[in-house]
Amino acid sequence: MPKNYYDILGISKTANADEIKRAYRKLASEHHPDRGGHSDKFKEINEAYQVLSDSAKRSQYDQYGQTFEQAQRQGGFSGNPFGGFGFEGSFNGASGGFGFEDILSSMFGGEDTQARNRGIDLEMPLRVTFKEAVFGVEKDITIEKKNPCPKCSGSGAEPGSKINTCPKCHGQGQIKTQRRTIFGTVATSSTCDRCEGTGKVPEKPCSECKGIGLKRGRKTIKVSIPAGIDNGQRIRVKGEGEQGYRGSAVGDLYIQIEVLESKDFLRKGFDLYKEERISFPQAALGMTLETATIDGTVKIKIPAGTQSGKVFRISDTGVPYLNRSGRGDMYVTILVHTPEKLTKKQKELLKQFEEE
Ligand SMILES: [Zn+2]
Ligand SMILES: [Zn+2]
Structure with missing residues (x-):
């Protein structure tokens, strides 16, 4: 029986994309197997996120209690609520060409591992004086966030140990499965749970970060506030958000400007x-x-x-x-x-x- 994905992520049925993402990130890091979490629980969290973060899959799930892909795995909907939706033909295999994978990924949207592993964006307020806003200013700001682990430089591997290609997905970051269903043979792909989509696994996880590649800490950066900035405007500092899982993409930092009033102007x-x-x-x-x-x-x-x-x-x-x-x-x-x-x-x- 399909599980209640909203309960798994601990969110309401009306949760928006941001809330879903936040809930997922929190739970995924809590239950990550590399941090001693249970892999079944971790899989369940990932499954819920994969469905709820995809608007097409989410609406199928809301309407039918499962997605089209899940229905296929179980042998299809008895009433086929998707109308005359079905495929004839065979899977092309690795021969290239336009196969089922292409069709399915264009219909359901491929799993975006880049976005999934990307570190989160941060936002912080910054107060400047009236004159600083008028003429521009350079400020040192200190942010506490997840930085690359200093011991393994974010790779998640104990220094000196090797980083291997993930044996489960062969470095692809994706697991492709082919199933025979009443619609024909269908291929689906999902993020590899062994390497979290990075395609690499450390031979020996870094003892400092337990293989995550991240370490919370303070970082001070110089930010240049341009002349003419006004109250309430935001500045984006690319790449100064949180580091992603095991060296994957870093998020951005957004600085919300508050300008102090002037007594003269x-x-x-x-x-x-x-x-x-x-x-x-x-x-x-x-x-x-x-x-x-x-x-x-x-x-x-x-x-x-x-x-x-x-x-x-x-x-x-x-x-x-x-x-x-x-x-x-x-x-x-x-x-x-x-x-x-x-x-x-x-x-x-x-x-x-x-x-x-
Ligand atoms: Zn480390
Ligand atoms: Zn993998």
Whole structure:
């Protein structure tokens, strides 16, 4: 009787691809035979994952309680729910040409060992200051993750011992089986459980990592944050995720950027905004205003009769565009300050001004 794959992986029937993958990785590493796990349990976990990670197989399983391939192994569905789905003809064997394998792998999708063994992607937040985001910065970051085992350099083999071609799959990483069914002879392939799809087995497993090729540890890397990055953006650092099983492909690291606010500027896209206060006489008579940009100070000519709320644009003093040349602008809003406390003399003068 087919097993409940969702129960095996400990997930709900509505689990998404990520949840399935996470559950699988966790269980597979817990029950890996090289780590003393039971091989039947490990097989069961792999079987559940192979079905649930493949959307076509999963929907067959959800609908019929087994996949088309499983049904074939058992001699077919009694009612053949796949309609007139069947093959005539014979298996071409190793002679090449377009055989059943090709047909089946195109229908069900070949087992992607590369993706299966690839180390997981990591994600980490990184806080940068406003100016660091504007001008770019280089940061040292430390990540704790699975790195290649230093003793065996990730191969899983005890130093000095040989790495052999997997005797079960002959280095293919895949096990192909041919079965006679009511549909004819059918070939299926699955990841080799002896070598986990790597095609190689260490003669003597590394004593440090028990043959997995991985060792958890800290690693510090330099990351270059490009000028113009904004809050919430992600940077991908290729190859700095976790190392895969026994030296197979490494995952990527994603850095989620958090930009601290500035007390001087408000950023919108690549433009910067700020306010400047001037006095009523300055607004009325006009003046030259010195204002700070992110590069230094500039002078703006405030014409006589400037109203409160007037906006001046200073071009090319905004944030550099991300990954291209040029930069945004800075906008200065002028606020005319009305004095709250006046001296006797000032009152006198203002009265005269009003009467004039
Ligand atoms: Zn090792
Ligand atoms: Zn193998």
